């Protein structure tokens with residue numbers, strides 16, 4: 001399919017949806033503590049989006065997914081399903097991924113949370129993965145190639161002795177949740193299509209401590225590392241601007 005170019009009016013709507021999605025991740029932060037279930041976190045996010053934001057949680061009913069957030073803990077790479085029996089414990093690393101629809105437009109974002117006091121190797125994975133996202137974002141501008149994003153991410157991950165998950169990628173986003181182009185988190189500079197002002201897409205690298213290989217559990221959703229070692233992910237929705245990028249899902253305390 002053709003890659004859509006958003007008008008300034010459409011990007012303004014994506015700014016609103018993006019801010020709401022970011023605000024969910026801000027709102028939930030104080031509740032991410034040892035002893036809470038991922039189901040409780042999901043319900044808080046659902047209530048917030050529906051009642052406070054008067055918006056729609058895009059994941060509910062998406063290809064049969066039933067929850068508002070994906071909650072992916074430790075060796076879970078992505079698409080973890082909130083569950084009342086999954087209680088967070090001290091030292092877990094958790095990704096919460098949420099997408100909000102407002103006025104027909106999507107904002108998709110995720111971040112890592114450190115539950116209680118985490119081991120240094122996990123803190124380092126989380127930090128380097130956020131740096132991977134930022135390295136990818138910083139190359140975005142009209143005329144740059146999609147391969148430049150993947151290259152920047154892969155270089156930073158591998159120079160820290162981590163691997164990049166290849167089975168899942170970022171995506172175009174707008175009035176459709178997942179649209180062209182695919183945004184790979186690995187690759188070569190100067191390859192792929194060139195970015196144009198008005199393109200909107202996510203960058204959402206999944207970085208593993210061990211090998212890049214994944215397996216999907218029998219629930220049909222939960223994706224884990226094949227070797228059982230931990231994985232981290234951060235995601236933003238980005239617009240390509242006249243001279244660079246705008247992060248549509250930036251949180252208030254974020255310094256990039």
Ligand code: MF3
Nearest residue numbers: 059062065070079097099108
């Ligand atoms: N938000 C995810 C993404 O980044 C997709 C989640 S789909 C779900 O693209 F069904 F698992 F929620």
Ligand code: CO
Nearest residue numbers: 097098108109
């Ligand atoms: Co997402």
Ligand code: CO
Nearest residue numbers: 108202204235
């Ligand atoms: Co996404």
